Amino acid sequence: MIQVGIIGGAGYTAGELIRLLINHPKAEINFVYSTSNAGNKISSVHQDLLGDLDMKFTDTVNPKVDVLFLCLGHGNSVKFLSANTFSDNTKIIDLGNDFRLENDKVFQEKTFVYGLPELQRDAIKKANYIANPGCFATTIQLALLPLAQQNLLSNDVHINAVTGATGAGTSLSDTSHFPWRDNNFSYYKPFTHQHLGEITQSVKQLQNSFGSEILFMPNRGNFSRGIFATLYTNFEGTLNEAKDMFKAFYKDAKFTFVSDEVLHLKQVVNTNKCLIHLHKHNNKLLVTSITDNLLKGASGQAIQNMNLMFGLEETTGLQLKATYF
Amino acid sequence: MIQVGIIGGAGYTAGELIRLLINHPKAEINFVYSTSNAGNKISSVHQDLLGDLDMKFTDTVNPKVDVLFLCLGHGNSVKFLSANTFSDNTKIIDLGNDFRLENDKVFQEKTFVYGLPELQRDAIKKANYIANPGCFATTIQLALLPLAQQNLLSNDVHINAVTGATGAGTSLSDTSHFPWRDNNFSYYKPFTHQHLGEITQSVKQLQNSFGSEILFMPNRGNFSRGIFATLYTNFEGTLNEAKDMFKAFYKDAKFTFVSDEVLHLKQVVNTNKCLIHLHKHNNKLLVTSITDNLLKGASGQAIQNMNLMFGLEETTGLQLKATYF
Amino acid sequence: MIQVGIIGGAGYTAGELIRLLINHPKAEINFVYSTSNAGNKISSVHQDLLGDLDMKFTDTVNPKVDVLFLCLGHGNSVKFLSANTFSDNTKIIDLGNDFRLENDKVFQEKTFVYGLPELQRDAIKKANYIANPGCFATTIQLALLPLAQQNLLSNDVHINAVTGATGAGTSLSDTSHFPWRDNNFSYYKPFTHQHLGEITQSVKQLQNSFGSEILFMPNRGNFSRGIFATLYTNFEGTLNEAKDMFKAFYKDAKFTFVSDEVLHLKQVVNTNKCLIHLHKHNNKLLVTSITDNLLKGASGQAIQNMNLMFGLEETTGLQLKATYF
């Protein structure tokens, strides 16, 4: 069994990793590190795990685990790896944004590979260190990459996306206070969301000539899980040509599917899927892309990367029952 | 007291009119017409009115009321007015979309004035027949008209807006079934919503030269009331110039205000207000506009129009306590 | 105009008082005291008030206002009145629980009258100092008092009630964090809620012999506003006898009504009403009682008390448009 260590164990993405790993047939949780909760039962924080898991949080790491997941606030992965040493054989998957960009990808002689399987499955298989993509970044890239691969992104891209409240994490805040958030809607960081860097980097990896603008409006929805993204840009081909292109791009994808029907967010909640729908209006191609921000947008994709890195079937432990309601 | 008749009394907009009129100091409900509910207490349908109102629905109209509100499905106002005759002194306010467009505005020798007070307060004051604007149309126009007035809409306009479930009316439907809608998100009628006609018409009324595209994505949110719209377009001026322009345009507006702070939807729920916020990013001006779809987007604006038509203070009966939570 | 001062201006109940008072025809806000927000616009905290109110929070009180509302955490009214002196002519309405019980009602030679109008309208009219009832306490008492008045509470009373998240106030907490609260349900303080004291006191005021148990289960619902309470106890009479008794008890009530139809919570949201429904099953009488916890359960009832104390029509400024959706 693959021995797994989790750092930052009290947050949402760590919780999701634990939920996935307790049912993963080839991996085993070795330790869950949380300084603030050390000594407490994991199920005292992730309370749905009662009956599933007796393990406690620890403040001691096992430096010899096979794989380490970093579930830390942005900037803290660098700090953690500077202060703690692991075996050279320990693979690392960082769920933060410390190593995602070209300029950040080498740290302590480790080279982090950007972990979007649909873009670079082969590189991931060979990687020892993975920078797991952001949630908005995953959802939006999967809507753009088939176009980029064909060098068809020649105009501005207009993106509007809504995320659930888990996207803002476990920290209490005014905009996650129930009386505020319930039945409310708002936006944040208009046109400047930090995931734009990853998105642009991946688009240029496929379409080096890309020089248009990506205009991205992120919104806060009054739901807990999921990202619903729509984007449009100029596209001269027919709708069928677009569908064929997307289906070809995703023909080997295990979790990304093109839907002929219009989508709604709950189709993917509590799954590792990304569903994509295409619509043509005059010369615009409208692409809808939906994911669960905590799974395909974070911990599910991290396990998918782990599976690839360890030579397992990509879907191992990720065939999840959707909630749907 | 102004005697009021309401046609189509069982729907949401009629319910809102009744809620407003029972506290209106200058108007009195004369009858509420609903063929399907005739003989039943109004409070058996609009159940919050228990204790406020003993009146019953009727299937007989009083043709001599001072003002008639038509709260019918689209297309049915024409049918109703064809089948029923009212006094020449009866003013009519149609909440449907039958008379909003230039080509539809004359019917039975009646000329309907488009009832957006911020655009044509003076014409409304003199009007006997009002076509009350649509909810998306109101929210979006109020974000565009100050720019149109200055002939500054010279590029495509990108609009994303989310509406609550009341926007789809009282008819039961799959996409308003609670287990589907709860914690969900979806879009409908991409780029082709029927309110585009009104919006374009009003923009051209102020900026005849307007020839760019309006790209409008309407979405279904998992809340009950309100519209949250964001739009952006090219704008060469500064943010302060934009603010000055919008504040000047709305200096006499009783319900439309420019906010220096970022907005969230619940600021306007259960009020007749439209709040607007401006943000500049590079050469793009981002305008946020929020309303309660049933009030400023429908019944509240209808009462506002009635007030203007009858020479009352525009805010009469519309100084509402916001719900906020 | 009655000059009003509000202490503790940043909380939910103060916000509701402000929303009510800006439209109250006989009262005027003189100052809103908040040490943490002094100098900031009131609309920067209560953000729906943009366009309604330009006033700022202050940290200075005007000791000569006609009426003072205390919107402080429990225990803090005593502290505040110990540290601040007001005119002898200043009436005080405390929305906290410092003066509600017989043992607490005299403070600094001021005698606080328990401000439930349905129970003691006449005493309130003559009072200078009011202890405004708790939200659960109001909702539950209004379901029990007609029985107590007839000395008919002879067995245990079983109460289950659900409150919205505003009931827990503005302080951020784990159980008001949106990802936790959304689509969730839980209980707290089983059988020991602090409002039991008030409830028992009022019941005994009408039925001195009352010696049975009141078993009260308070729950947290995943909505923002409102209390839905059901209670049952033995009752030997018929349903019609019960209805007659309740209707007689509330024949002069301005906001409490008996519904012949089954109730649902949103009938009272954003109103000052309490609706009551009766149902008989074998020898049990089931009483449903619903209120908006922030209005009839707090700030609305406080204004109702103010109206009575100043000789105004009880409903002044309280004829509110229900939200309903």
Next chain:
Amino acid sequence: MIQVGIIGGAGYTAGELIRLLINHPKAEINFVYSTSNAGNKISSVHQDLLGDLDMKFTDTVNPKVDVLFLCLGHGNSVKFLSANTFSDNTKIIDLGNDFRLENDKVFQEKTFVYGLPELQRDAIKKANYIANPGCFATTIQLALLPLAQQNLLSNDVHINAVTGATGAGTSLSDTSHFPWRDNNFSYYKPFTHQHLGEITQSVKQLQNSFGSEILFMPNRGNFSRGIFATLYTNFEGTLNEAKDMFKAFYKDAKFTFVSDEVLHLKQVVNTNKCLIHLHKHNNKLLVTSITDNLLKGASGQAIQNMNLMFGLEETTGLQLKATYF
């Protein structure tokens, strides 16, 4: 592989069975019968299944399947079995309420065993025909049976429970219309819910002397999934004695656990678990019991029964990732 047929394939419980069976390692869906949807893809109705399943609904049954799940409206299982013949080797699990009560349990020479594993695991293992318990019935029985087994139910039992909107099924209705249900709360069938029959029958199976009343108030919550039930009754022992008794009763249970901490509903959503918490107040024992109404309350328990009937490990295919948020 166990060949499975599903009758009534378009409803919620059938959808959940399909979601469970596509990942079940020992069973395979042979056909999904739905007359109204015959010929359509299953993923056109259960739209989260896109990418998981290409099968279509059929209006033809395969009479030789190993097990048949009936997901029909109450009363329709009898009709269906009267009109259709299956192999003598076909086991049947009815998710409706046609065969749950002693008087109904023999039909066409088939004897249906009440399928609550915690009560009669051994009988289920030997059964060919199962009457799967109701959702409220499961949740409430699991809170009562340990007491009944010890003959400790000697007084009235007071139950309050809230269910999500999926409990009302896929049929559109006023009380499941989003603008009504959102942020609302209500009750239905006070003291007369149809599951009382099952509950009483099981209690008497363990405690034949039981003669007290079960007072059950069912409520509609504004969430989609789950049942949160609290009940209390007289109990003379200590809290620890109660805990020991419950833990002993459930020591072999695979999905029912006693929590030392207070519960909240989302701990069990999208799992097959029942969590139970005990609290003592004076002479009352308060028992909280929570389940997912569609899983432990319906389809999950049906699969659990299938596993037992076919000699599989009870948890096969039921180790589900909780949604939690």
